[in-house]
Amino acid sequence: MTIKYKQFQSGFGVPNPSPFCMKGEILLKIAKVEYDTEIMDDPRKAPKGKLPFLIDDGAEIADTALIQRHLENKYGTDFDAGLTGEQRATSHAMARMIEERLYWVTVYSRWIDDHNWPIIKKFWFGAMPPLIRNLIPIIAQKQVKNNLKAQGIGRHAAKNIYAFGAADLEALSTQLGEKAFMFGDQPTSLDTIAYPIIANSLIEELPSPLLEAAKSHTNFAPYVERCQALWFPDVTG
Incomplete structure (x- = not known):
């Protein structure tokens, strides 16, 4: 099935x-x-x-x-086949960094940042009928703000939130280095979330300090291209 x-x-x-x-x-x-x-x-x-x-x-x-x-x-899939116990531990820790902090910086940059929010609002809600198109985004953004505050990232000033994101991207760039994927020539479980978060951080239509931080790492764009060619060859920018 x-x-x-x-x-x-x-x-x-x-x-x-x-x-x-x-x-x-x-x-x-x-x-x-x-x-x-x-x-x-x-x-x-x-x-x-x-x-x-x-x-x-x-x-x-x-x-x-x-x-x-x-x-x-x-x-029976082993997403980390070939990794040592130490590498698996590093992978686990970096995935949590991405999913529990860097992801939330990305959310902030889209749903709260004054420049990007109108773009996001149009993308997600622009096709709705006029009455709810004006109401639903207000409710949705309020929920996102509550989620960000509950997570903790939303309690900080914007400059500090983006500094957290830049630090996480720096760690990912260092881990990647000159390798094809995060741990070598073959993708592992870390690449399944590192590639998506990096690709989303590099969206030019959503400018922010997070985009600038991502663009400062010259190994990111080739990495995204390799991953996209491997997993999403039909997607065009």
């Missing part, structure tokens, strides 16, 4: 403006399982109120960490 994979629409020249939706699809590609993609606009309809999630043989699997575990357990 083919897996059904539910995610957001693509946009801004990247396979998906959600790094987690990109991650989930890359996991499926590495696992070499058949899947069909379905675009959803309202994550509230998802099992845990967020995207992506997949349906495999009737089971709904939400959250990319659980999607990865599901693919490992059911299909």
